[in-house]
Amino acid sequence: MTLVQLSRVTPGVSDWFFQSLSSPFIAAAGDSRLERLPIIARDLLTSRLPEPWRWWLNSLLAILVVLFGFAILFALLTLVERKVLGRVQNRPGPNRTGLPFTKLRLFGLGQPLADGIKMLTKEDIVPRSADKLLHFLAPVALLAFSILTFAVLPFGRNLVPVELDAGILYFFAAGAGTELAVFMAGWASRNKYSLLAAMRALAQLISYELPLLLSFVPVIMMAGTLSTTGVVEAQAGWKFGFIPHWHVLTPWGFAAFVIFMVSALAESNRSPFDLPEAESELIAGHLTEYSGFKYALFFMAEYFGMCALSAMAVTLFLGGWRAPLPFLEIVPSYVWFALKLFALLFGFIWIRATFPRLRIDQLTRFAWKFLVPMALINLGTAAFWSLTCNWSGPLQLARWAIALALVAGPFVVMGRKLSRDYAPRTYRYA
Amino acid sequence: MLGIGLLKGLGVTAKNLVGSFHDPARLVTTEYPEQRTKLPENYRNFPFLVYDGTAAIDGLRCVACKICEVECPPQCIYIIPDRDEKGRPTKKPKVFDIDISVCMSCQICVEVCPFDAIKMDQQYEIAEADRFDRLLLKREALAKPNSYYQEIHPAEAAQVDAMLAEARRKADAKAKAAAEAAAAKAATAKPGAANPPTRPPAPSGSTPATAAMKPATAAMPEPAVPPVQPTQTPAENSATGNPVAPKTGTPGA
């Protein structure tokens, strides 16, 4: 049940839905024409309509734009990922698929299209002993949950699909459903690899949900709000005119950002935390018994989840749609958001190209013995930071030093303890 | 400290990522249909039949002796010798089939052939839509000129050609000696006869070369004798510098 359907059956909800959808689209006065381009385009389409229809069409447009935008991003991302992985391994990557029926290759830009056609035309196989209903529901639920998370992301100035008071909480509540869908997929396939993958996915997601949630608590504490636009507002302005007030540029913010990204890697089942679908151990994990379009849905959901978590990281830590320097504000806000999003997604791909997969015990140990304590300590650091916000002059330096020590000290100590058993291996006969 | 190794690893991959763009020599991929790696000379997959001259079927070195058919371990060779109207063997194969879906590329047929008539090919693009007919290579598809053999196995072909030429020279000398002896004999017997009928030299295809002259076992003969058909010498072949394996227009390949 999407939010829109929900609001249709519940007028109580539709009140805030209505207000939230209409109010953020009212452009600020000083904005440039380029900045307001999406809103101008939308108004061109819908301004003639009477009021209730107009609202419906506006919502529909927002949904369509977000869905299509991220679907195209997903298609491109699969190609970019394969290209980057290839380049890292000194290969050109896919470069042969271009426009169909022509000799144009376009650096392999036709690859997503070809993949899509292949996925759509493949046979949809359901194992005979599978739980048919759950086997069908799992990819649908997974995709639905990951699409729901896009609703509260601020893609630009005044460009929030739904302005919620508890937007960040909504984001993680919607994202929490994905692990359920992974479990359903693994269990319903009636395949031992799938079931093992489901168990691994549960263990992994339980372990990493905690640091993920703990890591953004400092941000909420400092911003004083749970709404995504509020968090972006809290990161406005520049110190000395050129250092942006982004959360990542503070000691606690940097630590929280790193913890958040590590947990996001694990939450989206990406390498090096891709244990649920570890090819070399579990064939394809919970995807083993899926083929054709359902398989494509799983892939889509994985990339949507990755995009959503990256977008959330941009919002929480990297200043959202804000420009890094004052004179760069002529570039529209949604471009900045997209650039930051691409940078983080590239980071995801880069990490995938670099690190080998963890073992399940290493994975859970890393979460419980390192990330959770670090996140808690980081919460304390953020509390110190907010208590000392009126320190000035030399005290400012002391504030920085203490906060850095509070973050770096435990990191070094716990890191040493964690990696003590993992000395560089010496091979006797190699 | 925790994380230093991770950052180092990220640095390595970043170096490769950037390096592969500004230094194309890093890219190890050969983009296959356009670019091909030069096959090593000793690469072999399936046998083919060598012919001399220009006529594919008439020039075949094969005399349909059936040694290869007998020796072939998976029995993928099938030969019917050709016979003329009177039923005498013409020392040519009427049917020479090799089922390359059965062939295991063991090269035993090449080893046992006393006439250097069958050699190993390097043609690897042999995928076919039909599982039965198109993989059973007929005589016409198997016949390839000696120049092609020289192209794909230059050193080995030079050796074989030298040996064949040597054998032919010896046969010629022997024939000439025999003819002279016969002439002398005829002269002594019948001094009036000035022009004895000389037998023409034996055609190269049916030269009775001995098994001891196989390139695999025989020592390298002196290269004093030039090859019989120097259509393309190995030196020329390498001088043209064409690294691409030739796409010969052989049927069935």
Next chain:
Amino acid sequence: MSIAFLIIALVTLGSAAVAMSLRNLIHSALLLIASWAGIAAFYLWAGAEFVAFAQLLVYVGAVSMVVLFAVLLTRQSRVDMAIAPDALRRIVAALLAGGATLGVLFGAVVSAPLPIAASATPVTVSVRQMGQELMGTHAAALLIVGALLTVALLGAIILASTGREDPPGVAPPAVAPPTRKTS
């Protein structure tokens, strides 16, 4: 408005009822999660965004995982499924426990001083107000609940760990671990 409420209530109660009657434990667990999601939908209908999302996050996100883990990790033999012999005792116990819970909840709801006449404009409670309430006036209750849950967690760990330290000669207990109680 009442139609939406009816649908939500039907989904919530229906999935809970079906969850009880199903033999397949995984299906029961998933339906239980569906009924929790229904409760979240009810909160949303009632205008309590924060509570709804917290319900989703905690129950659908975290507690569901624990339930599924418990179902998957407990042995499911045929013996465990047979509930006929002591059915009467179970019924009595269930009725007693259910009645006691109902009584306590009913008493609490009835005795609570709720404003009967709803105000014309719905009161929107912001997250900030809620946090201040929880950390200010209800701080003691929050702490007590937290301590209670921690003690329960520790007790569960102790129970689980003593079960594993049984000497190998002793037969495992015939009664299944408390899977069905969680669901």
